[in-house]
Amino acid sequence: MPERNPILITGAAGHIGGVSRTIVDMLLEQGHPVRAFVRRDDERAHALRQAGAEVFVGDLLNIADVTASLKGVRRIYFSMSLSPYYTDAVSLMAAAARAKGDIEVFVNISEFEQSFMTVEKMTAPEEERRAWLGGNITEWSPQQRAHWVAERVLEWSGLPTVNIRGAMFVENPLMTWLALEPLSKGELRLPFGPHRLAPVAGYDVAEVSAKILADPAPHISKSYELNGPELKDMHGFAEDFAAVLGREVVYVPEDIETWNETYVDSNLAEYPHTAAHMKTLTRLIGGGGYRGVTDQLETLLGRPPKSVRWALENHPRIQELAAALSH
Numbered sequence: 001m002p003e004r005n006p007i008l009i010t011g012a013a014g015h016i017g018g019v020s021r022t023i024v025d026m027l028l029e030q031g032h033p034v035r036a037f038v039r040r041d042d043e044r045a046h047a048l049r050q051a052g053a054e055v056f057v058g059d060l061l062n063i064a065d066v067t068a069s070l071k072g073v074r075r076i077y078f079s080m081s082l083s084p085y086y087t088d089a090v091s092l093m094a095a096a097a098r099a100k101g102d103i104e105v106f107v108n109i110s111e112f113e114q115s116f117m118t119v120e121k122m123t124a125p126e127e128e129r130r131a132w133l134g135g136n137i138t139e140w141s142p143q144q145r146a147h148w149v150a151e152r153v154l155e156w157s158g159l160p161t162v163n164i165r166g167a168m169f170v171e172n173p174l175m176t177w178l179a180l181e182p183l184s185k186g187e188l189r190l191p192f193g194p195h196r197l198a199p200v201a202g203y204d205v206a207e208v209s210a211k212i213l214a215d216p217a218p219h220i221s222k223s224y225e226l227n228g229p230e231l232k233d234m235h236g237f238a239e240d241f242a243a244v245l246g247r248e249v250v251y252v253p254e255d256i257e258t259w260n261e262t263y264v265d266s267n268l269a270e271y272p273h274t275a276a277h278m279k280t281l282t283r284l285i286g287g288g289g290y291r292g293v294t295d296q297l298e299t300l301l302g303r304p305p306k307s308v309r310w311a312l313e314n315h316p317r318i319q320e321l322a323a324a325l326s327h
Contacts, residue, residue, distance in 0.1 A: 008069060
């Protein structure tokens, strides 16, 4: 039976195919009323209204806005783009939800790294941390730390929380828009050496989240680690790109710091917080410290995860590149 109260979805003004927007569409299709929290009343807000969502325009860093957005709400999905104020926003939403007193579920989008960011590992001697994290880093990025603190805040809040710890998305900029120029020349240039990954499709994270929001009781106080269907190396990803782009693509391994300077620093100079996170992620993956794979997604959805190739076929920027290369 569809939920009668509106389900609050933050980050809903993200691009079509983004997790929050996909959750909105899935819940609406199931007959649930949805309140989409957006920062600006623009064309994306208009598209949400056209889809059937109620739109709430506000600031996640304003406690009055956050409190107002929860009126009549009993189920929350919290997501926010990379931000130095991420922990503030989670804490404000948690405080408002706790004050409201009747929240049934707080679905918190988190990160796969949280599955191995334990206090024990975070406080180990520096060289032990370096070895554990692959040899290139001893500390987490500010964003990874923010997600760790956010999970603790929600744990202490007493709210009925579910943490969705997605692996790196196939749609991550490292794999998509930062890789576009080399891909146009038939090269997948990444600093990940021989290491294998099982990135997850954003669509799958959305479907798991929508399932929990529609029927939260079995999932309360659980954390789920979600991966793609299989671990594969960059040569395997190059084959996926080749199939989608309709041309040969070869993997060209890059030095980590050279790659960060060429692609991250040059494209994200105006966004130091995001740049710091991306560079930490490349160092973590490039050193082999991004570990683990689970079958939790298949258990939750009763089907295998979507493949990398499927996610690339449905990615707007990759579609555009494929169209340009076909002419």
